[in-house]
Amino acid sequence: MAFVPIEHDAAKGRRFMSLFFKFNETQKLVAAIDSISRNQLKKNWEGKNEVKVYPLVKMYTFTLACHLFLSINDTEKVLKLLYHFNNLTDGILSVPLSIPGTPFHRATRAMESLRKEIYLIIKERREALANNLASPTQDVLSQMIAVPFDDGFMTELEIVDKILAILFGGEETTTATITFAMKYLSEMPHLYNEVLKEQREITRSMKLREVLCFDDIQKMRYTWNFVNEVMRHIPIVQGAFREVKEDITFEGYVIPKGWKLYWSVGSTHHNSEYFSEPERFNPIRFEGNGPSPYTHVPFGVGPLMCPGHEYARLTILVFLHYVVKMFQWEPILPNEKMKFKAAPMPAEGFPVCLSPH
Template sequence: MFEDIIYFTLWGLFPLLLLLVSFHFLRHEHRCKDKRKLPPGEMGLPLIGETMEFFNAQRRNKLYEEFFHPRILKHGKIFRTRIMGSPTVVVNGAEANKFLLSNEFKLVKSSWPSSSVELMGRDSIMEKDGERHRFLRGVIGTSLGYAGLELLVPKLCNSVQFHLATNWKGKKNLRIHRSTKVLSFSIVFECLLGIKVEPGMLDTFERVLEGVFSPAVMFPGSKFWRAKKARVEIEKMLVKVVREKREEMERSLEREQDGMLLSKLVSGMIQGEISEKEVIDNVVLLVFAAHDTTSFAVAMTFKMLSQHPDCYGKILQEHVGIMSNKTRGENLTMEDIKKMKYTWQVARESMRLFPPIFGSFRKAITDIEYEGFIIPRGWKVLWTTYGTHYNEEYFKDPMSFKPSRFEEGVAQYAFVPFGGGPRVCAGYQLAKLNILIFVHYVVTQYEWFLLHPDEPVTMDPLPFPSLGMPIRISPKHA
């Protein structure tokens, strides 16, 4: 109801807005003419541009087929458009990805919609540049480097086994995407941060996620309004946890003694290196970055295994081999993880075909000359996973599922499900552990099959199986 009122009010003012924006647009185009060789493309209507085509394709998870691919065929790998009110240059290909992502802070900077910034936090590493970004990422990285991950492996094993015992045991059917969401959420909070997950926390976080790409309009009933309310709830909870942790650590003679990421962040806060707001915002961002993309990657891995029984057979053989060298109840180690080479090939091939993100926006902080074109300062630049993942140049027969293609090296910046450069996903290795450990315990303990093999994937705002990927399970005999 309220959203309808806003909708019709805005459309009532649209002719005037269109006139003003058209005037500004024509002046800008005239000013640029003859001075800059812009990439080819169509800007669509002033203000709106091709936003509706972009969002409609995104909602159906058809961005490549309906938006990117037709324009690549028409204009080439680099083309211009207008999305969400901003003139945007879309670049495709490993060289373009490398050029763009490796020049973070020099030629481009992160550029997210205002709603995303408000909900994720202005003091998260998502919004930090240069030295401050490097410092905060360094603090987070201490828990996600090899030594930190090695300490996490037994905790992850215990979490996965507990999750299966409490959420899978005795059931015939379940939704694997929802199940892995619950699991990855608890892993981030309890194993990485050391914060106990309380009932309702996941639902509150998901209400925030629903508004990250919606118009930043604080009108009662709107998606952003509901998301902002949920963000306030989360912030109150985290402020309480952080302040209690600070008091506990200030009373203690040794800091960071539990090795948890929250302890490292709070230690930095005690030393005056990090503000309380930075701790809160980076915890919020980390939870979103780690749990949603991981659960989708796991779901798509199981989808591919169900459709390719030969691959499932090889994976099962790999994990039975690992299990045969363990005593009953013994946890996995990092050495066991290293042996899961084929499993990781399957997971990577699943993420290639079903990337957890479609790409990311940057903003040109200076005029950029690339491939004979000029990307003007202030324009948005969008790199895409599809530009390489679905490209015959980098992956032969790209729409086929072939895990063995990862046995040999893949071109740098061609496989980018978690980005690249200085802003490559900090939780990439944690996601890898999460996927491999979960696959190990499921394939060695359960038989399963998909109830809806042709279930479509949709986006809102991130990709997910539209039915939650229901499966039928039965325990394996020892």
Template sequence: MVKYSPDAFSTSLLGQNLVVFCGAQGNKFVFSNDDKLTTHWLPPSTLKVLFPGIGGNQYKETVALFHKFQYEILKPDALRQYIPVMDSLAREQLRNPSSVVKALPLARKGRVFVDEVDPERLHKLLEPFSRLTVGLLALPINLPGTTFNRGLRGGKVVQGGLMRIVEERRRKDSQGRDCLLSKLLIDEDAKYMSDIKIANFLIGVLLASYDTTAYALIVVIWSIILLNFHIFINKFLKLRIGSSLFAQQMAIAKSKGADELLKWEDVEKMKYSWNVARESMRLAPLALGSFRETTTKFTYAGFTIPKGCKAMWTVHSSHMNPDYFPEPEKFDPSRFEGSGPAPYTFIPFGGGPRICAVRNYAKLAILVFMHNLVTRFKFEKVIPEEKILFHRNSPIPAHGLPLHLHPHQGEINPSLMHVEAILYMQI
């Protein structure tokens, strides 16, 4: 941006020449012109890993099917029903934790959309699914031992496992069942689709819901509760943030019965907690942007961009821009109070017609998981200087973020919440 233009520049990525749109105006232009001047595009190497056996633009049928079903599974009434399910799953995962747990595998557990499938069976797909996601934006060199090769093999294993699940479900009566897979198999547009296409659809759902949400949880756990990312934060601000977050979650916990699950009204009270999570995602976004392809020739910021050109919008060009966020390296949840950031400046889930469909689901999962962790445990990192790696352009702890969990002992006195929070937030 400094060398060429703060509005747009051209570069090369994964063997493709593309234009990068920058800043809030670039974000607004791309989001406002989806399906007008641009269309969705994925690098060929990404398609080979994500959707094995599908070539060219055939994957768009899978994308269209997801858009049809996203309202059914992500509508407001459905999301309200997921909250106690999420809370129950979080409690189950944290019921008898060992003294050391890895946060990343813990965050990846869940089965809301496929709750009729044996959890252990899904769990066996986690390792090859992880290889799949790591290979999505790897250099397209298909040699044994390369990340791309591991991604290809992981994609085939996941696809095969999901195809077997689809085959078994076809032999059963899906009428009246409420999970996504059952709804899919009785849908008029989908019931005649091949098993491989349905399996690829489920891979897309897992990537959007399970993987994106897991990354979001890790970003929040790591960069907020442990304050690992925020090396520029002063001690007073750190204690104030920790105290406010802890006090809010403990107040909600004390208003509930011992076995009473969270509900929509409880999540609505977590406004400060959500501001903390959003500031976390501003500093460590879930993705660096996404790709487009131009469908016609047009002019932008004085540049002529031809038809068929590959394009990309970026997160950091607005998230870390001091014109939008003063002192952008500083962690400050108050940025989101009142009317919050200006439009098109905070875009962790994208925007426009192609905004991440699971953003509201991810919000609920983050807040429910945060509530269970904060109200039940204090934390201590096992590896104080654990490195950050980027898998599929998302920040991931190199060793899965192992934590020492120390359960809160006995009844917590509300008058001591501030002191407890100070102790809790120490690194």
């Protein structure tokens, strides 16, 4: 079928994710994620009896993104950006009523503040690059400034928007996946035990080595099957639009050129033709050959597949490795409802009682 992406500029975002992996040797990337995971768990989780999982996981994914994409490590600065970012995501799917006090108004102002902050960061980086005080490959920002495209270098405003798109694409999605993974682990202790067993085996195989490496991640088979089942059960991204490039016929209906189509992740993931007992949570279905191609599509599929999927896998697995080894947790609100902002999330942020191992 002949579809084209609606965002014709998407190729640039995609190109930056591939440059990101090219310049960040995978082992260095895993080591950075390892260090920030441990640091966040020590700072914000250890020694607490109760925590709210969602905001703390968001703090982790956001701190990591600031470090890897923008080389920002100053906590104050990260918190300031996160404050604006939260206001943006809270209002992005709200009634477009721009009067003071509405989520939409707050989101619009947050967008302006983020644009200003990132604009200043770009200016500083340009200067640092010109004076050889920064490297052109050190992070996504430097690459955006230093690497030309067919149509030349990107302008400041273009870079601002690309950075925001990557942050927006990556933040809510990985945060929601980790949060729901932790929710399901607390509801199904036998799965928690399987994940813990696998992660402890990995630690044993590390012997004296303290930092996770890429081979360890590749061994996290059960845990990744479990995460895949989380993303199947609760589609983190609901779907995406495509524009019809030429008239097509689908089940007897003609869809004319120029129309917009929406492909839905959830209806594929819950289709009993592809997944037996689709409502049943069962990570085993991903063992062996797993589901048929094009049926499990949390990251989309084909040329427009999510460019951040490998980064998301590393971010999720490294964090789960440490959190299951350090704690067990129980929900404080067992029947907590779900709400939907940019991605689904537990309505109260998933408060839990923590017990250290």
